[in-house]
Structures are given as structure tokens and as C-alpha cells.
Amino acid sequence: xxxxxxxxxxxxxxxxxxxxGIFYPxxxxxxxxxxxxxxxxxxRALEQANTDIRLxxxxxxxxxxxxTLTNNGxxxxxxxxxxxxxxxxxxxxxxxxxxxTDVDGNDDSATDLWLxxxxxxxxYDTTETVDRVRIVTEHGVSVSEEV
Amino acid sequence: xxxVSVSHLIIFIASLVVAAGVxxxxxxxxxxxxxxxxxxxxxxxQQVRTDIDIVSDPSSPSIDSSDNLTVHVRNTGxxxxxxxxxxxxxxxxxxxxxxxxxxxxxxxxxxxxARTGDxxxxxxxxxxxxxxxxxxxxNRLYITINSDEEVYEFRY
Numbered sequence: 134x135x136x137x138x139x140x141x142x143x144x145x146x147x148x149x150x151x152x153x154g155i156f157y158p159x160x161x162x163x164x165x166x167x168x169x170x171x172x173x174x175x176x177r178a179l180e181q182a183n184t185d186i187r188l189x190x191x192x193x194x195x196x197x198x199x200x201t202l203t204n205n206g207x208x209x210x211x212x213x214x215x216x217x218x219x220x221x222x223x224x225x226x227x228x229x230x231x232x233x234t235d236v237d238g239n240d241d242s243a244t245d246l247w248l249x250x251x252x253x254x255x256x257y258d259t260t261e262t263v264d265r266v267r268i269v270t271e272h273g274v275s276v277s278e279e280v
Numbered sequence: 281x282x283x284v285s286v287s288h289l290i291i292f293i294a295s296l297v298v299a300a301g302v303x304x305x306x307x308x309x310x311x312x313x314x315x316x317x318x319x320x321x322x323x324x325x326q327q328v329r330t331d332i333d334i335v336s337d338p339s340s341p342s343i344d345s346s347d348n349l350t351v352h353v354r355n356t357g358x359x360x361x362x363x364x365x366x367x368x369x370x371x372x373x374x375x376x377x378x379x380x381x382x383x384x385x386x387x388x389x390x391x392x393x394a395r396t397g398d399x400x401x402x403x404x405x406x407x408x409x410x411x412x413x414x415x416x417x418x419n420r421l422y423i424t425i426n427s428d429e430e431v432y433e434f435r436y
Contacts, residue, residue: 162321170324177331223350226388
């Protein structure tokens with residue numbers, strides 16, 4: 134009788150250890166996965182809060198629209214991720230010509246980087262009258278203005 | 281004496297069988313729960329990573345000559361979104377828009393996945409939009425992608 138109790142207790146404890154061995158890695162992996170996603174979201178929220186753009190000027194010369202913006206925040210932005218909407222219509226990125234002017238006044242139309250303090254000029258050939266312009270950059274930060 | 285040993289042996293075997301049964305049930309149950317938790321965490325992490333933003337201008341909605349509304353949505357999260365109606369749930373003015381009621385395309389090409397910074401164009405059939413084009417009727421569009429919700433309100 135005495136040995137039966139010890140043996141069955143040993144089997145149950147072995148089962149408990151096995152169960153814990155299965156449970157722990159699953160919980161640890163799950164927690165880390167969600168934690169990493171959370172940290173990523175916090176990073177994005179911080180970058181969004183640090184991002185700010187200012188609309189300096191909108192000029193329409195003939196059928197060419199030129200929008201000048203300044204990166205007023207403290208994050209570097211991507212020129213090719215900056216979108217233009219004219220009268221509510223989305224303009225494809227391939228149709229935009231961009232020039233970044235750095236803080237020393239040097240123009241660069243090939244760069245994809247728009248750093249804090251730099252000015253971005255977007256030109257677009259339009260056939261319609263421009264009433265309203267909206268610019269959306271990374272993290273969904275946007276400015277819009279009536280012309 | 282022999283009968284005592286035999287009965288002890290039977291009790292010993294029975295107790296082992298019961299203990300093994302309990303341990304087996306316990307580990308199976310825990311394994312099942314562990315798998316479910318792991319699946320759940322994958323879903324939750326993808327939902328946390330998904331973030332969208334409506335690019336379209338609420339002041340001048342993009343409505344074409346056949347009265348279809350186009351809304352542009354940018355992926356601002358770190359999770360790719362498949363460019364297909366199944367990825368998007370939409371409610372406009374309280375009415376659910378079925379997958380047949382709108383089309384979704386890549387706004388800058390013909391890719392099938394919107395990565396971070398990519399923009400999708402969602403074209404909604406005119407039958408879901410209230411108003412006759414004089415700019416006095418308010419509309420409210422509610423877009424949900426992987427539990428991330430955005431609201432777009434405009435007048436038509």
C-alpha cells in the first residue's frame with residue numbers, strides 16, 4: 134500500500150513537471166511577441182508625435198502646381214512616402230517631382246531623405262484649377278490648405 | 281500470504297493507471313491551452329502592429345463622374361496588409377458594405393500587399409453614399425482593418 138502511494142505521487146508530479154514545461158515556453162513566447170508589438174507601437178507613436186510639417190507656400194504657375202513644405206519636426210521623413218492630394222484627388226507618387234533644399238540652401242532632386250529643417254518642394258503638372266491641396270507624410274501627419 | 285501480495289500488486293497497478301491517467305489528461309489539457317495562447321498572441325501582436333490612417337481630404341472627397349467614392353488609406357503600422365476586399369470591413373452611415381460593394385487597389389502600382397507607407401485606394405459603390413452632390417448631406421465611413429478603426433466623415 135505504501136509503495137503504491139509513492140509511485141502514483143511520483144507519476145502525478147512527473148506529469149505536473151511536463152505540463153509546466155509545455156506551458157512556460159508557450160507563455161513566455163506569447164508574452165514576448167505581444168510585448169515586442171507593443172514596444173513597436175510605442176515607438177511609432179513617439180515618432181508620430183515628433184513629426185511635424187509646415188506648409189510654406191502654394192503657387193500655381195500656368196498649369197504647374199508647386200507646394201513648398203518645411204520639416205518642422207525632429208524626425209527624418211521619406212520623400213517618396215509623401216503624398217499629394219489636389220482637390221481631394223490622390224496623385225500617384227510617380228507623377229510628382231520633388232526637390233529637397235537643405236539648411237545651407239543646396240538643392241537635391243534625387244534624394245529620398247527629408248531631414249528636420251529642410252524644405253521640400255513638390256511640383257505637379259495639373260490640368261484643372263487647384264482649389265485645395267493636402268499633403269500627407271509618414272505616420273499620417275498631414276497639412277491641408279485652400280488655394 | 282500469497283493472496284495479500286496479489287491484492288497489493290493489483291492496487292499498485294490500479295494506482296499507477298489512475299495516476300498516469302490524471303497526468304496524461306493534465307498535460308493534454310495544458311498543451312491545448314498553450315497552443316491556443318500562442319495562436320492568440322500571434323493575433324494580438326498582429327493587431328497591435330496594424331495601424332492605418334485615412335489620407336483622403338474630408339473637405340473635398342474624391343467622387344468620380346459615376347458617383348463612386350474613392351478613399352485612400354495609408355498603412356502606418358509595421359504589419360503588411362493584403363490588398364483585397366477580405367482584409368477590410370466597412371460600415372457607411374450604419375450600413376455594412378459587403379465585399380462586392382467596393383474594390384481595393386494599390387494607389388501607386390499593382391502590388392498585392394500594402395507595406396509600411398504604402399497607400400491603398402478603396403472605391404466604394406455610389407449606392408452606399410447618401411446625398412445628391414450638393415455638399416449638404418453628411419456621410420460617415422467607418423473602416424476596420426485587423427481591428428484598427430478609422431472614421432472618415434464628409435459631405436456630399
